[in-house]
Amino acid sequence: GAGVSQSPSNKVTEKGKDVELRCDPISGHTALYWYRQSLGQGLEFLIYFQGNSAPDKSGLPSDRFSAERTGGSVSTLTIQRTQQEDSAVYLCASSLRLAGGHAAQYFGPGTRLTVL
Amino acid sequence: SQELEQSPQSLIVQEGKNLTINCTSSKTLYGLYWYKQKYGEGLIFLMMLQKGGEEKSHEKITAKLDEKKQQSSLHITASQPSHAGIYLCGGRGSQGNLIFGKGTKLSVKP
Numbered sequence: 394g395a396g397v398s399q400s401p402s403n404k405v406t407e408k409g410k411d412v413e414l415r416c417d418p419i420s421g422h423t424a425l426y427w428y429r430q431s432l433g434q435g436l437e438f439l440i441y442f443q444g445n446s447a448p449d450k451s452g453l454p455s456d457r458f459s460a461e462r463t464g465g466s467v468s469t470l471t472i473q474r475t476q477q478e479d480s481a482v483y484l485c486a487s488s489l490r491l492a493g494g495h496a497a498q499y500f501g502p503g504t505r506l507t508v509l
Numbered sequence: 510s511q512e513l514e515q516s517p518q519s520l521i522v523q524e525g526k527n528l529t530i531n532c533t534s535s536k537t538l539y540g541l542y543w544y545k546q547k548y549g550e551g552l553i554f555l556m557m558l559q560k561g562g563e564e565k566s567h568e569k570i571t572a573k574l575d576e577k578k579q580q581s582s583l584h585i586t587a588s589q590p591s592h593a594g595i596y597l598c599g600g601r602g603s604q605g606n607l608i609f610g611k612g613t614k615l616s617v618k619p
Contacts, residue, residue, distance in 0.1 A: 397551075424605060426606055426607075428606075428607075435610070435611045435612070436597070436607075436609040438602060438604075438606040441604045441605060441606050484552070495540050497542065498542070498607060499554055500551040500552040502550055
């Protein structure tokens with residue numbers, strides 16, 4: 394079956410521009426996660442959605458970052474007024490929400506963002 | 510906050526050799542996940558361990574969870590070039606998110 398898909402696969406933008414990253418989770422997965430992977434920083438959790446709601450946005454690095462999810466499916470991560478330190482690979486993952494919370498997260502291929 | 514430390518950071522082995530990667534958590538583990546990542550690609554799910562003493566195997570890869578020691582190990586038997594990549598362990602955070610170690614880079618020499 395289809396896995397998690399993300400678009401675009403690569404994005405090069407100029408400092409100060411806004412960018413929008415998209416994630417299509419596995420059909421039926423109610424939980425959706427955004428992570429960021431920077432060189433030398435490892436994988437950093439950004440935000441989590443259960444259905445359309447994000448209970449806690451404190452993982453977002455700054456108020457330039459926002460995310461939404463509509464219809465319990467597709468999610469978009471928006472970065473306004475991009476800065477060079479935003480350059481990273483942005484990864485999306487989805488999972489079933491099982492009782493007890495233990496469910497494997499399946500990752501998309503990521504969007505590589507480069508801010509010039 | 511929880512931190513996961515992996516060792517070694519990198520590993521070069523001859524094809525056919527066995528190897529072990531370790532993951533140690535600073536706090537109690539409530540589930541431990543192993544992933545593999547190839548350069549420029551997303552993470553591939555390998556295994557999930559939930560209970561202390563649990564051991565799972567898939568093909569030539571075996572993972573164990575020692576909850577008391579807050580540790581997990583990943584063992585590869587008779588390594589092949591296809592095993593090369595970055596192995597990441599992840600523990601569950603408060604929102605069900607995963608907190609990852611920095612990864613172990615594995616190279617397998619033919």
